[in-house]
Amino acid sequence: MQTLLRDPRRATIIVAAGLIAAIILALGGRALYAQIAGDRGIAAVAASGDIQVGGIDVDVTAKTAEEAREQxxxxxxxxxxxxxxxxxIPDGQLYSLVSSVVIEHEELGPGRYIARLGVVFDRARAGGLLGRGENVQHSAPLLLVPVTFSAGTQTVYEIRNPWQRAWAEYQPGASKIDYxxxxxAGGDxxxxxxxxVGRRSRTWWRNVLDQFGASDVLIAIADLDYAYPGGPxxxxxxxxHGPDSEFLESFTLSAPNQDALPAMLxxxxxxxxxxxxxxxxxxxxxxxSTLNLGAPQVDPALQRLIEYGRAAEAxxxxxxxxATAGPVPGETPAPAAPAPAVxxxxxxxxxxxxxxxxxxxxxAVRATPGVRGAAATSTAIGGTSVMTVSFAGDINALAAALRARGFTVRQAGAGLAISR
Structure with missing residues (x-):
């Protein structure tokens, strides 16, 4: 030790190595923080069942700007x-059906109004006139992953981008898809x-889907090719769709310039x-079905061998x-009563x-074998409701019984989430 400390060359090398290690740790920590920090999240609009019509262009002149805007x-x-x-229908009745007007773009002048607007009609009042008053049958919850290809990079949520914004501002209330x-933001x-998107591991996908309460995944890829910066x-x-990224359909669109890109998206x-x-x-x-990991399944032949072995041991x-205790003279042993299920x-x-x-x-839950009773404790038509189920057994047995009834079951702690 004394020789090492007295050697100036070795001491210099040790000090330099320590400084390099400290710099690497500092830079690595900053890089990891940069991956989850920053203003990158775009919150999605709340889904509504109203009827939304976008992309309405108007160009109106009037005496004043306020009058032009109203017209x-x-x-x-x-x-x-x-x-x-x-x-x-009369204009007065038509105006009463509108719940809101969405301004996509507008330009105001002293007596002129140029805008692109969206109009939202209340489904409860307009659905009967349009023949859309019936309930919409939705899909299971599906996780949407918007991928952007541009300039040789593939982006999802690493930075804010127009493709993510287009999906965040989309109103899916009238859609059959439960997006x-x-x-x-954060760890997303x-x-x-x-x-x-390129992974095929069901374990990886199941962990990701459980984070967002989804049953499967939809992948929307936008490959944007710019003729030149700011140009077409x-x-x-x-x-x-799905963990295997199965192809559904492809199409192309174009925008004349960067300003028209949001409308194209x-x-x-x-x-x-x-x-x-x-x-x-x-x-x-x-x-x-491969995403529903459930309980491990044992081969039926192996299961029979295990049962035979347990019976022989018993x-x-x-x-x-x-042989140890021997029979009690004059007493007939009573058969053992089966233990009651909890x-x-x-x-x-x-x-x-x-x-x-x-x-x-x-x-269907009430008719599941082993269920002693089921009562709804929270009702949300158009969303997710909650019921309390009394079951003779543990939560794993209840999950297996519900899967046998055709439900897709997700277990989270002491609760279950089911869907078809």
Missing amino acids: GWKQAMKLAWKKIDGPA VRPSG SLLLTYGQ VKGTFTAR DKAVLRFNAIFESALDAGKLKPD QERARQAQ VSSFSVQFATPNAGAFDASLS
Whole structure:
């Protein structure tokens, strides 16, 4: 030790190595913090069942700016009603059907109003006139992963981008697809990356889906090719589904310049929704059964051998106990009574897109073997309801019984979430 300390060359090397290690640790910590920090999240708008019509262009002149704007909004309401094939009704009745006007872009002048607007009609009041008053049958919760290809990079939530914003601002209330749209903030940028899209491991995907309460995954890819900075943009869009990234459909759109890119992406989102709805109707969006890990399954032949071995061991233990204790003279041994099953209560969440699904799920759970009773404790038609289930057994046995009834079961602690 004294020789080492007295050697100036070795002392210099040790000090330099320590400084390098400290710098690497500092830079590594900053890099990891940079991956989850920053203003990267875009919160998705709340889903509503109202009827939204976007992309309505108006150009109105009047005496004042306020009057031009009011006339422009009324004109947009009429054009939106015509766009969705609404029947002829008085203007006063039409205006009463509108719940809100969304300003996508507007320019105000002294006596002129130029804008692109969106009009939202209240479904409860307008649905009957449009023949859309019925409940919409939704899919299982599906995690949406928006991927952007641009300039040789693949981006999901690493930075804010127009493709993520288009999906965050999309109003899916009238869609058949129950989208799960992460905000992209915090750890979302670490969980959902382009690398995750290429993984095939069911364990990886199940862990990711459980983080967001989803049953399966939808992948929306936007490949944006810029002719030159700020110039025309060509977008090639591809819809994929599932942990194996199965191809559904592809299409192309174009925008004349950077300013028109958001409108092109909004149009692409609507095309994607139509593709996903068609796939749902064709039975292609059923949750992948391989994602439902459940309890480990034992080969039936091996299970029989295990049962035979346990029965032989039990008989041997019984013979040894009888030989040790011996029969009591004049007393007939009574048969052992089976141990009663312990009845426990569990909380079960279940998807209820409509009243029919609510009744069907409740009835199916009540008819499950081992269930002593089931009562709804929270009802949310169009969302997720909660029931309390009394079951003769533990939570793993309840999960297995529900899977046998055709439910997809996800277990989280002392509760379950089921869907079909």
